[in-house]
Amino acid sequence: MGETAYGGRAGGQGVAVSTPASEDPDAEIGAVRGAVQALCARFPGEYWRHLDRERAYPSQFVAALTEAGFLAALIPEEYGGSGLSLRAAAAIMEEIHACGCNGAACHAQMYTMGTLLRHGSAEQKSHFLPRIARGELRLQAFGVTEPASGTDTLSLRTTATREGDHYIVNGQKIWTSRAEHSDLMLLLARTTPREQVARRTDGLSVFILDMRLAQGTGMSINPIRTMMNHATTEVFFDDLRVPAENLIGEEGKGFRYILSGMNAERILIAAECVGDARWFIAKASAYGKERVVFGRPIGQNQGVQFPIARAYTQMCAAELMVREAAGLYDSLRDCAAQANMAKLIAADASWEAADMCVQTHGGFGFAEEFDIERKFRETRLYQVAPISTNLILSYIAEHVLGLPRSY
Ligand SMILES: Cc1cc2nc3c(=O)[nH]c(=O)nc-3n(C[C@H](O)[C@H](O)[C@H](O)COP(=O)(O)OP(=O)(O)OC[C@H]3O[C@@H](n4cnc5c(N)ncnc54)[C@H](O)[C@@H]3O)c2cc1C
Numbered sequence: 001m002g003e004t005a006y007g008g009r010a011g012g013q014g015v016a017v018s019t020p021a022s023e024d025p026d027a028e029i030g031a032v033r034g035a036v037q038a039l040c041a042r043f044p045g046e047y048w049r050h051l052d053r054e055r056a057y058p059s060q061f062v063a064a065l066t067e068a069g070f071l072a073a074l075i076p077e078e079y080g081g082s083g084l085s086l087r088a089a090a091a092i093m094e095e096i097h098a099c100g101c102n103g104a105a106c107h108a109q110m111y112t113m114g115t116l117l118r119h120g121s122a123e124q125k126s127h128f129l130p131r132i133a134r135g136e137l138r139l140q141a142f143g144v145t146e147p148a149s150g151t152d153t154l155s156l157r158t159t160a161t162r163e164g165d166h167y168i169v170n171g172q173k174i175w176t177s178r179a180e181h182s183d184l185m186l187l188l189a190r191t192t193p194r195e196q197v198a199r200r201t202d203g204l205s206v207f208i209l210d211m212r213l214a215q216g217t218g219m220s221i222n223p224i225r226t227m228m229n230h231a232t233t234e235v236f237f238d239d240l241r242v243p244a245e246n247l248i249g250e251e252g253k254g255f256r257y258i259l260s261g262m263n264a265e266r267i268l269i270a271a272e273c274v275g276d277a278r279w280f281i282a283k284a285s286a287y288g289k290e291r292v293v294f295g296r297p298i299g300q301n302q303g304v305q306f307p308i309a310r311a312y313t314q315m316c317a318a319e320l321m322v323r324e325a326a327g328l329y330d331s332l333r334d335c336a337a338q339a340n341m342a343k344l345i346a347a348d349a350s351w352e353a354a355d356m357c358v359q360t361h362g363g364f365g366f367a368e369e370f371d372i373e374r375k376f377r378e379t380r381l382y383q384v385a386p387i388s389t390n391l392i393l394s395y396i397a398e399h400v401l402g403l404p405r406s407y
Helices: 027-040 045-054 059-067 086-098 108-119 122-134 254-260 262-290 302-330 336-366 372-383 389-400
Strands: 139-143 159-163 166-174 184-190 204-210 219-224 232-243
Touching: 027 086, 045 372, 086 262, 086 302, 108 122, 108 139, 108 184, 108 204, 108 254, 108 262, 159 184, 166 184, 184 254, 204 254, 254 262, 262 302, 262 336, 262 372, 302 336, 336 372, 336 389
Parallel strands: 139 184
Antiparallel strands: 159 166, 166 232, 184 204, 219 232
């Protein structure tokens, strides 16, 4: 049994799964895919297994992606990035996952940067973006979710109160992933009490927080151990002083700024799910051909091959929706419905493929060295975060189908 192109032991030769989008006619995107595959080949299953066991951060992998410029894909060239399309960025994330690696260690930098790019001042952009593009600063932490408010972001309780040329921040965030491996955090906090705002979406503001200065001077970080290796944390703010110049855009408009980045986030995460599905399907197809029981390959049995074929079909449908959503995004058209639907069906496709892959491998699906149980745990997250499935369904019900708002 050897290492496959997907970074793990497939129990036989790896099978490249050909799909509509992975055979992209766009030469630039094809080249990006090839470059990502070459980089990922340096980080095989053993690398991820070891980190998973230790719950350690993939620093070398993230450094390699940064050095190759992949994490600056969406930063415009004038700020030192490569100014690629969202379709190209989605291809990067898809390939990372299709190779058995995990982009969750660093994907936030791609989409949180958009808030700064779209709503930051000229000074903020020229100060931060080139440094992020060069890898001198990491913008990996995104502080939105809180323990009490959960999905109901408008009920968040962290406050930022203006005092002279500073804001004083108090409160707590939870599930702030990569906080220990980031220099900067995009922080959403309430600047006007809820009962004093004209519109319910007003009163929240976004800050770009320098975590290197904040650590120990009003901010503390507590890691949360989870079912997969995700470097997530809870973050506490106790009279943290944040310079007023770190406010992004207008005070009170932060919720809209965060929402404006959600479509890119949904599309990139959906692409990761498609990548995961490709990995599971390749792994299962290879094993179905190689594993012989009752004198024939298990994949000769329809009971084994049909779930693989079904998972492949679902993945291709998800991939087309990701491509559609990213194309709309790149042509500056409304893509909210497509971005949400892409995230929904891609997360379902990866989860179905994960379940199928475990089943196809029987007992070996549970063995650490096959990497399947690790990827299974990793891909389960996407039913819940960064947006849970129910909230996508309610978005489609309300905003696409015109059904009454349910919450
Ligand atoms: C590993 C991990 C990493 C994360 N990283 C980040 C991060 O970096 N930054 C960040 O800000 N957040 C992060 N999150 C938070 C994530 O976005 C939330 O967990 C997610 O949005 C759901 O919120 P919640 O956990 O509070 O669930 P809750 O809001 O408590 O909801 C629990 C369940 O009830 C359902 N539900 C709630 N209300 C409704 C309703 N009205 N209708 C139907 N169903 C409903 C939800 O869909 C969910 O299934 C992360 C979470 C995890 C687990």
